[in-house]
Amino acid sequence: MHAMAEWYIRGDSDQTKLSRILDVAQDLKALSMLLNAQSFPFVIDLACLASRREYLKLEKWLTDKIREHGEAFISACIKFLQRRCPQIMGSAVKEENLPKSAQLPHETLTTMLACLQGCAGSVSQDLSETILTMVGNCSILLTKPRQAPPGVLRHRGIEPTFNPSTLGGQLFPVTQVPQVDAIANIGSSLASMSLAGAPAGMGPPSSSAFNLPGALGPLVSAPGSPSRLLGPAAPGSSQSPFPLISLGSQLQHTGAVGTQVGPGPTATSLVPGVGVSAIGALGGRIGPQTAVEKTRLGEASNIFPEMSQNVSKEIEDEANSYFQRIYNHPPHPTLSIDEVLEMLKKFQDSPNKREREVFNCMLRNLFEEYKFFPQYPDKELHITAQLFGGIIERGLVSYMTLGLALRFVLDALRKPNTSKMYYFGIAALDRFKSRLKEYHKYCEHVAAIQHFCDFPPHLIEYVEYGLQAQEPPNRPQGSVLPVTLQSILTPIPASTTAYKTNTSTTVTTTTTVAKTPTTTPAIATRPSIANATNIDTLLVATEKEDKMTAPPEALQDKIGFVFNNLSQLNLQTKCDELRDIVTEEYWPWMAQYLVMKRASIELNFHTLYSNFLDVLKIPELNQMVLRETFRNIKVLLRSDKGIANFSDRSLLKNLGHWLGMLTLAKSRPILQVDIDLKALLAEAYHKGQQELLYVVPFVAKVLESCSKSKVFKPPNPWTMCIMNVLAELHQEADLKLNLKFEIEVLCKNLNIDVVDLKPSVYLKDQEKLRNLEYQLSHPNKKPEPSAPPAMSQSPAQQPQQQPAPAATSAASAASAEEVSQVAISSSATPPTSVAPTNTTPTSSVPSGPPDPRFSYMDISVTGIGNLAPHVSVNGQVVLFQAHPQLKQFIRPAVERAVQEWIHPVVDRSIKIALTTCEQIVKKDFALDPDESRMRASAHHMVRNLTAGMAMITCRDQLLVSISTNLKQTFLSALMGATPQQKELVEQAATAAAQDNMELACAFIQKTAIEKAIPEIDKRLLTEFELRKHARNEGRRYCDPLVLTYQAERMPEQIRLKVGGVTSQQMAVYEEFARNIPGFLPLTDRDAALFIPKNVAQDSNPSGTPFQNTAPSQLTYGTDELGAVFEKITNDLEHYLQNIIGNQGVIPSNCQVSSLHSLLEALIIARKSRDAMSAVSLLQKAVEGMLDCLTSMPNDPELMIRYRDIHLRVLKALQDPRAYGVQWTNKQVTRCLMECREEFRYNVDAIDCLIRSHLVNLQQYDLHLAHSMDNGLNYMAVAFSMQLVQLYLVDERLNSTVTESDLYHTIEMLARIATHSRQPPDGLTTLIELLRANHDPGVLVDRAQGGPTAHIHSGILQVRARDFDDPPGLMEKTEYLLREWISIHYSATAGRDPTRAFSIFVQQMNGHGILKTDDLITRFFRLSTQMCVDLCYRFLAETPNTPTLVRTKCFHTLDAFVRLIALLVKHSGDASNTNTKINLLNKVLGIVAGVLLQDHDNRLAEFQQLPYHRIFIMLFLELNAPEAVLEAINYQVLTAFCHTLHILRPAKAPGFAYAWLELVSHRVFIGRMLSVTPQQKGWGMYAQLLIDLFKFLAPFLRNAELAKPVTLLYKGTLRVLLVLLHDFPEFLCDYHYGFCDVIPPNCIQMRNVILSAFPRNMRLPDPFTPNLKVDMLPEIAHAPRLLTNFASMIQPVSFKKDLDSYLKARAPVTFLSELRSNLQVSNEPGMCYNIPLMNALVLYVGTQAITFIRNKGLTPNMSTIAHSSHMDIFQNLAVDLDTEGRYLFLNAIANQLRYPNSHTHYFSCTLLYLFAEANTEAIQEQITRVLLERLIVNRPHPWGLLITFIELIKNPTYKFWNHEFVHCAPEIEKLFESVARSCMVQKQVQPPQENELAE
Secondary structure (H helix, E strand, O other): OHHHHHHHHHOOOOHHHHHHHHHHHHHOOOHHHHOOOOOHHHHHHHHHHHHHOOOOOHHHHHHHHHHHHOHHHHHHHHHHHHHHOHHHHOOOOOHHHOOHHHOOOHHHHHHHHHHHHHOHHHOOHHHHHHHHHHHHHHHHHHHOOOOOOOOOOOOOOOOOOOOHHHHOHHHOOOOOOOOOOHHHHHHHHHHOOOOOOOOOOOOOOOOOOOOOOOOOOOOOOOOOOHHHHEOOOOHHHOOOOOOOOOHHHHOOOOOOOOOOOOOOHHHOEOOOOOOOOOOOOOOOOOOOOOOOOOOOHHHHHHOOHHHOOOOOHHHHHHHHHHHHHHHOOOOOOOOOHHHHHHHHHHHHOOOOHHHHHHHHHHHHHHHHHHHHHHHOOHHHHHHHHHHHHHHHHOOOOOHHHHHHHHHHHHHHHHOOOOOHHHHHHHHHHHHOHHHHHHOHHHHHHHHOOOOHHHOOHHHHHHHHHHHOOOOOOOOOOOOOOOHHHHHHHOOOOOOOOOOOOOOOOHHHHHHHHHHOOOOOHHHOOOOOOOOOOOOHHHHHHHHHOOOOOOOOHHHHHHHHHHHHOOOOOOHHHHHHHHHHHOOHHHHHHHHHHHHHHHHOOOHHHHHHHHHHHHHHOOHHHHHHHHHHHHHHHHHHHOOOOOOOOHHHHHHHHHHHHHHHHHOHHHOOOOOOOOOOHHHHHHHHHHHOHHHHHHHHHHHHHHHHHHHHOOOOOOOOHHHHHHHHHHHHHHOOOOOOHHHHHHHHHHHHHOOOOHHHOOOOOOOOOHHHHHOOOOOOOOOOOOOOOOOHHHHHOOHHHOHHHOOOOOOOHHHHHHHHHHHHHHHHHHHHOOOOOOOOOOOOOHHHOOOOOOOOOOOOOOOOOOOHHHHHHHOOOOOOOHHHHHOHHHHHHHHHHHHHHHHHHHHHHHHHHHHHHHHHHHHHHHHHOOOOOOHHHHHHHHHHHHHHHHHHHHHHHHHHHHHHHHHHHHHHHHHHHOOOOOHHHHHHHHHHHHHHHHHHHHHHHHHHHHHHHHHHHHHHHHHOHHHHHHHHHHHHOOOOOOOHHHHHHHHHHOOHHHOOOOOOOOHHHHHHHHHHHHOOOOOOOOOHHHHHHOOOOOOOOOOOOOOOOOOOOOHHHOOOOHHHHHHHHHHHHHHHHHHHHHHHHOOOOOOOHHHHHHHHHHHHHHHHHHHHOOHHHHHHHHHHHHHHHHHHOOOOOOOHHHHHHHHHHHHHHHHHHHOOOOOHHHHHHHHHHHHHHHOOHHHHOOHHHHHHHHHOOOOOHHHHHHHHHHHOHHHOOHHHHHHHHHHHHHHHHHOOOOOOOOHHHHHHHHHHHHHHHHHOOOOOOOHHHHHHHHHHHOOOOOOOOOOOOOOOHHHHHHHHHHHHOOOOOOOOHHHHHHHHHHHHHHHHOOHHHHHOHHHHHHHHHHHHHHOOOOOOHHHHHHHHHHHHHHHHHHHHHHHHOOOOOHHHHHHHHHHHHHHHHHHHHHHHHHOOOOOOHHHHHHHHHHHHHHHHHHHHHHHHHHHHHOOOHHHHHHHHHHHHHHOOOOHHHHOOHHHHHHHHHHHHHHOOOOOOHHHHHHHHHHHOOHHHHHHHHHHOHHHOOHHHHHHHHHHHHHHHHHHHHHOOOOHHHHHHHHHHHHHHHHHHHHOHHHHHHHHHHHHHHOOOOOHHHHHHHHOOOOOOOOOOOOOOOOOOHHHOHHHHOOOOOOOOHHHHOOOHHHHHHHHHHHHHOOOOOHHHHHHHHHEOOOOOOOOEOHHHHHHHHHHHHHHHHHHHHHOOOOOOOOOOOOOHHHHHHHHHHHHOOHHHHHHHHHHHHOOOOOOOHHHHHHHHHHHHHHHHOOOHHHHHHHHHHHHHHHOOOOOOOHHHHHHHHHHHHOHHHOHHHOHHHOOOHHHHHHHHHHHHHHHOOOOOOOOOOOOOOO
16 A cells, blocks of 8 residues: 555655546445555545546545644645645646646536535634635636536635536537536436437427437526426426436436435426536536626625525525515415515515525526526526516616626627517616616617617617606506517507517517427416417507407406397396496497407317397497408418417317307308408418418308308308309318218208218319418518518518519418528527527628639538538738637637538528529520420529629528637637637737638538539439430420420510520620629539439439438339339239220229329329329229229139239339339328228228338238227228238138237227227127137237337338438538447456446437437438448458458447447336336347348348348447346346247348347346246247248258258257257147147157146156056146137137037037038148147147046046037048048147157047047057157157057057058068167166257
């Protein structure tokens, strides 16, 4: 010990030496002994290092040492800190001058200071002062921007000057990865890994499927701070199947003194979505830093000198409770702002010390919290603003604090006038406006704000009067609510007018809503769904209108009372009463009250209110009510439909019904000037689904009243006209079901049938659309010129002013709408790391574009690294001359800015440029036959537009982004910069950003261009093809429609001419080519490079990620598509001629017409070649099958041909040259789900589609379950029963459909069978059958979706996700994978694997991989594919030895497996196993999916190695002896078994060897059969063996085994031998299931299984003379059988007859029909149903044993005779042919095993049949069955031996007298040798203990 300490001190405290010492101490388990050494400097340093490695708790160790050694140790600690952290004494040591290893980590520093401060009171004066100085300096030190400590918990000791809450997330540059230790890090890194992607602690509850540990929630926080209460959404609120888990429980860090760790009672979430202003919320605040940086928190704590002493827990809790009540919602206890202010005033002046402390605590925390206000939801921010303003208004603060408060408000007011903080400032200012007269200097600052003129008018007035130290005489009032809150928070004042901002257009509202991180319905920024009729929208609109005279309150109450008590019985009296009390002046108010507060909400009382108006008989009032109804309807039609506003929709429905009652029901028309219903439908149709959800139910409710009117009921033309428009809408394929339902209900009410309506072509009529008067959106007001900021805010606000230069106005409308949508999306999601800070002077943004610096050819966009050569660094900048090392930060800052903006900018530019370019090029070149000219022009134009669009979108953002990145980096590099240095940093960052913004912009522009070129080719592909087609046919291409249009409509000067485009027109495109915005003009040589290659070579541009779903954009080599269509058209025409020409057969009209319409659709599809026509062709084919495919008894041949031709069409669409399998199956499934009810349930047709693999079964299964409607839809239930019966009962063994495919359907059927009073006939039996067939061991877990749901979804995702990965994901994945491999094999990972993993998780998070399940799934798929591809590359390298290849492959694969295992292990928390298992299932599914896809694609080239390694290593990793893994071991086994079952040899023969190796791995067998308790793994393992036997069966049946199969067979035998030796009970229990699938000729394999006997049994020697088998004790016991053999006896009627025969020997015909029931075909070798035969034999035998036992007897030769059971056996022996009898006798011999009741019974039965046989043939066959099992190598089953010995020894059977024994010399010899070995006693010992002799 002394030597170590000396070595350390002599080495000048070298940290590497210390680290070595610590390693040695740990290895020797001597750390605690070493820490007791007397050399304090050494032990303190060692303890600090040990605590960082989590070997000890530093805080506890220090406290113990201080207690033990007192001042001597304290003084040593102080010296240690002074040595290791000189800055702590105020000395200006630059941190970079200290070696990195010598710097003391922050968490260690704070822990030590906390302990020292705790004992500062009990030491000498000098030490005490030194400690306080250090604490003071430490708080300054730690507020410097630097990396966040991982979890420094708040120490109550360091309160006044050292406030760790200043270390909250906001102060640290988000971009840096915190240096974090061990497990604590998993908290911080996985914190933001709540896989739904919301920054931890804010945003909506996660909906992810595997949330890794969630935000480190409210671990710590300042006492009583509001944010303590505004914690992240409570874990319970997650809507995911695997909820968010807080990692509080897993933090192995020093617990703070008296602070709660983990979400405890004080950390309840009041304002969901707001982060915690504490150190714990590391991942928490990822938002831009918008806080007032100038106000360091040191200030906030210094200006509350009263708070110098520690805050007690009680005071903190009390302060908390008041904040809680401020933000609470009823029914919880609440406090109004005025009440709080009153209370604070009282506390401030209170003589009670405690109350003063609460006052100080609350105020101080409100101020500290200011920097987090931008994260508050709008409503809570508004409340806080009022509180803040109220504090100033009531004079609760003074001097410095008042100055700080006023500065906060001023800073907020300076924010952009649409931001949340601006509204905060406005609300606070409004609150203390009456005091502005006292602060005229402050008013000057406010008035100087740039957008002061946009303040609410009444505040402008107050400020202007305040400048003269006065108050406005009339004391004006006004609204100060942000737009988002007006509808929620506005009270219903009597006279105030709402203050309208210039930006309150619908678009802005949407963007604001998008930015508001609402999380719970309770405080959502929209009306709650729960409250379906919230009339806020109407109230807000009414507020803005002219006020009407409202009656006094008392009168209002009376009117309300009258309406409350109104009924049909008292109508007259109440009307009289109202007439008396309401005078004429209040009629308008009453009309409004009736419509808004009554009719709009109370649908059920409409008739009553309508009758009330009739009885009242005041025509003027009726008019007013009608007017008011129209007014409110218009308000709702124009309300914002961007959010799912349920209440507005139901109000509109109710008012529609009310309007119908007031007008149509009373035979009064609805005038077009008031509302045009038909036009309204058209407008909604064009605006989209949201609008239709409002309009269709409204129109339907209005028209409902037609049924009550003589005039308007059908067939009134006005009504029918609207009904026909609704019918046209009803035909729409993708119309939401609930809207279809509304239309159908309306038809029912009007007594008409939807089918009888004549759908118009009104909705799609473009002409009509142009002349529509818009009734839905706000009328477009001209923007006021006085408000430039509002206009410039986002292009989204003036879509009408930006018509895209497209060919038609419809197209221009579309592109304008696209522009506006893009604008919204880009403004709604600003990238997080760019913060518009006040420090960037606005003057630095260049006014116009500077001259371009780069030529287009200079920039290479193959990778971000290509920016490096062009990055410019100005050496003249002062900062760089002083600190040249800072230059290196410029390149990363530029790259980061580019990466941050590239995706949104590229997506947006391309979207707009493509639409515009496509329209214009199509117009200009409509009559030009040369496609190459058209293509070149399109390229030039799209290049120019994309570049321009990208440039204007990203220039300014890049400038700000680069300069912000640089500022942050420079400041963190210059630790503790002086104000002068900060100014230099500011200048340098701005200059470097200016110099490099051009480069970054050019890089993004060129990236966008490179992506746009293939896209425009894709969009114009059809145009190019048409021109080529025309040329090939020798004609000149010309579009006749365009030609006519040009000739008739266009003036001569601008008319297009047939032939090429004129040179003047081409000049425009050439100009586009030469001058690309943002680049130097191109030379002619460069421009020549841009001429596109011939379109033929490039007709199939590489798939880019922009074609997410629309198959219309999918690129197909169109000639190939033509060939596919050509072939199928010929087939169809040929078939039609045959059918019609063949007079012998007259097919039904249905079929002929169906075929004709199929042919028409095919011709259209062939001609137009777009996805729409393909969809309608597919629909015709599916509906043709559903409608007419029935079994035709008169001509089955015709039916088959009819079916085949439809299938051929669908298969043609599935062709990869056409639309591919995925697209076709999706569309077929959609057709099945949406087709008409009457032919939706055609079993033949659907069976045919399913067997042809045309249906997506998962989707269809869900649809079926849903359509049964809990048993109410009888047709659907009956149909589902038929399907289940067909696939899972009748064809259970060879069906294409498995139980998991129809999981939801079965679940629903089971529920109906259990819960409905009268379940449909046969349903209960069907469910029982399913249960019986369902082997309990195979699918153990029946949770929702089954355990395989995630595996299957993983497989499906691999199959489905080939085309649409987000751009850049592939590169990210590759980068991350490389990164992980290097981390995994690094030395640090060896020492501290958990830490290495958590650092990597942070990287994954940084790349956004963990945001959603979808991205994680894609990441795993791409990683698996990369690993596999790498292995293929290594395996292809020829000179390598196999060992070397394997080593190379395993290097990558093992690292990848380790990553999966760690993610599984650390996802969720210890108690939440679902998360881990779902993730594992998903990953296994993905690997299986990649394997299957690879297997299908590579065929013979397939390699098993990578997959085998992944599976086996992952299995071993997850079976390591760790508690967290042991807890989920059974689920892990289940997951692997399911995966192996899915990958069984029959499905992936290429993987068979590896599969067998996995199944037979010792760990796998051990876990499955031995370690798992209660034999829970047995059933699953048995299923895997059955999979293996089933695969081998066809090969074994033919007995000629090729070498590969022989190998597999030998392997299987070895596995069986291992099982026989180690797990004989397993073979005993499952022998039946195994023998069922092993072919009859595999004698040795079957013998191995049948020889098994329980290990606790000693077998009697079968050769013992006079062995009395029936006296053996074991003979009485039945063996355990785990296969449900009785369920195999199918059909049910046969089983019924069998039971009935066994009981009563009736029906008489049973025996004679028995053979026909067992026979399935006439093909030799395949005649009989073997599983049924086996089941029948065993079932009859077990029934016989029971029957004999019930009579009190035991089975023997006499008791088994003359019973119904033996009748059946004898009948089978006699009646069956040779093949059948052989199978029957085999079934009996399969039961001859170890001593048990079955062996005994069947041994007797076999001997009885031999004795009673009526022909020698039967006896010969019995002998054959026994003999062939005995002449093979051992082992031989015991039962077999005793039966054969009995047969040949017992003279009763006269065995040796039979002719067949002597029929040939070799046979005779054989019998003699067998007899010798059997008869000679003790010659051969029986196999004991299952040992084997070969």
